[in-house]
Amino acid sequence: xxxxxxxxxxxxxxxxxxxxxxxxxxxxxxxxxxxxxxxxxxxxxxxxxxxxxxxxxxxxxxxxxxxxxxxxxxxxxxxxxxxxxxxxxxxxxxxxxxxxxxxxxxxxxxxxxxxxxxxxxxxxxxxxxxxxxxxxxxxxxxxxxxxxxxxxxxxxxxxxxxxxxxxxxxxxxxxxxxxxxxxxxxxxxxxxxxxxxxxxxxxxxxxxxxxxxxxxxxxxxxxxxxxxxxxxxxxxxxxxxxxxxxxxxxxxxxxxxxxxxxxxxxxxxxxxxxxxxxxxxxxxxxxxxxxxxxxxxxxxxxxxxxxxxxxxxxxxxxxxxxxxxxxxxxxxxxxxxxxxxxxxxxxxxxxxxxxxxxxx
Amino acid sequence: xxxxxxxxxxxxxxxxxxxxxxxxxxxxxxxxxxxxxxxxxxxxxxxxxxxxxxxxxxxxxxxxxxxxxxxxxxxxxxxxxxxxxxxxxxxxxxxxxxxxxxxxxxxxxxxxxxxxxxxxxxxxxxxxxxxxxxxxxxxxxxxxxxxxxxxxxxxxxxxxxxxxxxxxxxxxxxxxxxxxxxxxxxxxxxxxxxxxxxxxxxxxxxxxxxxxxxxxxxxxxxxxxxxxxxxxxxxxxxxxxxxxxxxxxxxxxxxxxxxxxxxxxxxxxxxxxxxxxxxxxxxxxxxxxxxxxxxx
Numbered sequence: 001x002x003x004x005x006x007x008x009x010x011x012x013x014x015x016x017x018x019x020x021x022x023x024x025x026x027x028x029x030x031x032x033x034x035x036x037x038x039x040x041x042x043x044x045x046x047x048x049x050x051x052x053x054x055x056x057x058x059x060x061x062x063x064x065x066x067x068x069x070x071x072x073x074x075x076x077x078x079x080x081x082x083x084x085x086x087x088x089x090x091x092x093x094x095x096x097x098x099x100x101x102x103x104x105x106x107x108x109x110x111x112x113x114x115x116x117x118x119x120x121x122x123x124x125x126x127x128x129x130x131x132x133x134x135x136x137x138x139x140x141x142x143x144x145x146x147x148x149x150x151x152x153x154x155x156x157x158x159x160x161x162x163x164x165x166x167x168x169x170x171x172x173x174x175x176x177x178x179x180x181x182x183x184x185x186x187x188x189x190x191x192x193x194x195x196x197x198x199x200x201x202x203x204x205x206x207x208x209x210x211x212x213x214x215x216x217x218x219x220x221x222x223x224x225x226x227x228x229x230x231x232x233x234x235x236x237x238x239x240x241x242x243x244x245x246x247x248x249x250x251x252x253x254x255x256x257x258x259x260x261x262x263x264x265x266x267x268x269x270x271x272x273x274x275x276x277x278x279x280x281x282x283x284x285x286x287x288x289x290x291x292x293x294x295x296x297x298x299x300x301x302x303x304x305x306x307x308x309x310x311x312x313x314x315x316x317x318x319x320x321x322x323x324x325x326x327x328x329x330x331x332x333x334x335x336x337x338x339x340x341x342x343x344x345x346x347x348x349x350x351x352x353x354x355x356x357x358x359x360x
Numbered sequence: 361x362x363x364x365x366x367x368x369x370x371x372x373x374x375x376x377x378x379x380x381x382x383x384x385x386x387x388x389x390x391x392x393x394x395x396x397x398x399x400x401x402x403x404x405x406x407x408x409x410x411x412x413x414x415x416x417x418x419x420x421x422x423x424x425x426x427x428x429x430x431x432x433x434x435x436x437x438x439x440x441x442x443x444x445x446x447x448x449x450x451x452x453x454x455x456x457x458x459x460x461x462x463x464x465x466x467x468x469x470x471x472x473x474x475x476x477x478x479x480x481x482x483x484x485x486x487x488x489x490x491x492x493x494x495x496x497x498x499x500x501x502x503x504x505x506x507x508x509x510x511x512x513x514x515x516x517x518x519x520x521x522x523x524x525x526x527x528x529x530x531x532x533x534x535x536x537x538x539x540x541x542x543x544x545x546x547x548x549x550x551x552x553x554x555x556x557x558x559x560x561x562x563x564x565x566x567x568x569x570x571x572x573x574x575x576x577x578x579x580x581x582x583x584x585x586x587x588x589x590x591x592x593x594x595x596x597x598x599x600x601x602x603x604x605x606x607x608x609x610x611x612x613x614x615x616x617x618x619x620x621x622x623x624x625x626x627x628x629x630x631x632x633x634x635x636x637x638x639x640x641x642x643x644x645x646x647x648x649x650x651x652x653x654x655x656x
Contacts, residue, residue: 056453142453
C-alpha cells in the first residue's frame with residue numbers, strides 16, 4: 001500500500017517532466033502557463049474531493065475560500081501602508097522583517113507587506129473562517145448543508161463585489177511576484193509570477209505543490225483518520241456508535257480543504273498578478289464540485305487527473321462560449337450514469353469486456 | 361422615518377415578499393412529492409418571464425403569459441422525465457448535483473437564446489409612473505397584480521390539494537410514497553405532475569414580477585436562494601407558512617435598505633438563511649418533532 005502510493009506519486013512526477021519535454025519538442029512551451037494554473041485549481045479540487053468523497057460533506061462555497069486566500073494576499077501585498085508608517089503595529093511588523101518597500105509605476109515610494117507574511121495571514125484567515133463557519137454549518141445535512149455553504153459563498157462574493165477596498169467589480173491587479181528564494185550567485189530568484197522568464201520554474205513549483213498536497217492527503221486517507229472518515233461517509237450513525245467523534249473529524253477535514261483552497265488562491269493570485277470577483281462566484285464553486293464528481297468522489301487520483309485535465313481544457317478555451325454549459329452537462333451526465341466517477345466506469349467496462357473475452 | 365415612508369417601504373416589502381413566497385411554494389410542491397430541493401426552481405421563474413416577453417410580439421399580454429406558463433410546465437415535465445423519473449432511489453447528494461446541473465444548463469440555454477440584455481414585460485395596467493393613492497402612500501397597480509396573483513395561486517392550490525382527486529393523490533404521495541403506491545396511485549406520475557405544477561407557478565411568478573424587477577438570463581439564482589430562505593423560514597413543505605415567511609423576508613429586506621447599502625441586500629437574505637438554518641432549521645412555524653421524521 002505504502003509502496004504503491006509512492007510509486008503513483010513518482011509516476012505523476014515523471015508525467016510532469018514528460019509533459020515539459022513534450023512541450024519543448026513540439027515547441028509549445030506556452031501550454032505550461034495553463035498547466036500551471038490547472039495545477040493550482042487541482043489543489044482546490046483534491047481538497048474538496050477529500051471533503052466530499054471521504055467526509056461525505058458537500059460544499060458549494062469553496063470558491064469563497066479560494067477568494068479569501070487570493071484576495072487577502074493580493075490586498076496585503078498591494079495596499080500602500082506609507083500613510084500608517086508611524087503606527088505601532090507597522091513598526092512591530094517592520095522589526096520582524098515582514099514589510100517590503102518598492103517603487104510603483106509613478107516612481108512613488110510604496111510600503112507593502114512581504115508576500116510570505118501576506119500568504120500566512122491569508123491562509124490563517126481562511127482556516128479561521130472555515131473553523132467558525134464549519135462548527136454550525138457541518139451540523140446540517142443534505143440540502144441544508146448545500147444551501148448553507150452556497151449562502152456562505154454568495155456572501156463572500158457579495159462582500160468582494162461591494163467593498164471598494166477589494167476593488168469592487170475590477171478586483172485587484174498588479175500583485176507583485178512571490179519571491180520564494182532570493183537570487184543566489186548566478187541563479188536568478190525563484191519566484192511565483194506570470195513573467196514568461198519564470199514560466200518553467202513556476203510550472204514545476206505548481207506541480208510540486210500539487211504533488212506535495214496529494215501526498216499529504218493520500219497519507220491522511222490511508223491513516224486511522226482516513227478510515228474514520230470513510231466510515232463517516234457510509235453511515236454517520238454507525239461511525240458514531242464505533243466511537244468516532246464525527247463532528248470533530250468533519251470539521252478538521254473542512255478546515256483542511258479550506259486551507260488547500262486558500263493556498264491555491266494565494267499562489268494563483270501571485271502567478272496571475274491579480275484576482276477578480278468572478279473567482280468567488282457560485283459558478284466557480286459549482287465547477288469545483290463538478291470536477292470532483294467527474295473524477296469520482298472516493299477516488300482522489302481520478303479527481304486529480306480529471307480535474308486538472310478539464311480545467312486545462314477550459315483554460316485553453318476549448319469549450320468556447322459553452323464553457324459553463326459544458327460543465328453543467330458533465331455534472332448531470334456523470335451523476336446520472338456514473339455516480340462513482342468516469343474513471344470507475346471505464347474500469348468496470350474494461351473488466352467486463354476482458355471477462356467476457358476470457359469466457360468465450 | 362415618517363409614517364408615509366414607513367408605509368411605502370411596507371408595500372415594497374409585501375410585493376417582493378409575495379414574489380418570494382410564490383418561489384418558495386414551488387420549492388415546497390416538489391419537496392413534498394419527492395423529498396428533493398429543486399435547485400433549478402429560480403430558472404423556471406426566469407424562463408416564464410423570458411418566454412412571455414418573446415411571445416408578446418405575436419399575441420396579446422394575457423395569452424402570452426398563459427402560453428409561457430404552459431411552455432414552462434412542459435419544460436418542467438420534460439426535465440423530470442429526462443433526468444429524474446428513471447432514477448432508483450438516488451442519494452440526496454446526487455439529486456442536489458443533478459438539479460444544480462439542470463439549473464446551469466437552463467441558464468446557459470437562456471443566455472444563448474436571449475443574450476445578456478435585461479428585458480421586461482410592460483406593466484399590465486398603465487405604465488411605470490401610474491400610481492394610485494392609498495391614503496398618502498402611492499402604489500403602482502402592478503403591486504396589486506403581484507399580490508392578487510399570489511393570493512389566487514395560494515387559494516387555488518389549497519382547493520386543488522384538498523378538493524380534487526389528483527390533489528388528494530399528490531398529498532397521499534407526499535405523506536408516504538410507499539403507502540400511496542400500495543393504494544394504486546402512480547407515484548411517478550405524481551412526481552412529474554409536481555414538477556409541472558411548480559414550473560407553472562414559477563413561470564407565473566416570473567411574468568407578474570417582470571415589469572417590476574426585470575428579467576435577465578441569470579436572475580434565477582438569487583431568487584432561488586431567497587425562495588429557499590423563505591421555504592426554510594416557514595418550514596419546508598408548508599405552503600401557507602411560506603406566504604407569511606415570504607412577506608416577513610420582503611419587509612425585512614425593504615427596511616434594511618435604509619440601514620445597509622443596497623449592494624449588500626442579497627447578503628441580508630442569506631444571513632437570515634444561515635441564522636435560521638443554525639438556530640431553527642425546522643422553520644419559524646414548523647414543529648421540530650415533525651421535522652425530525654422527514655428525510656433530508
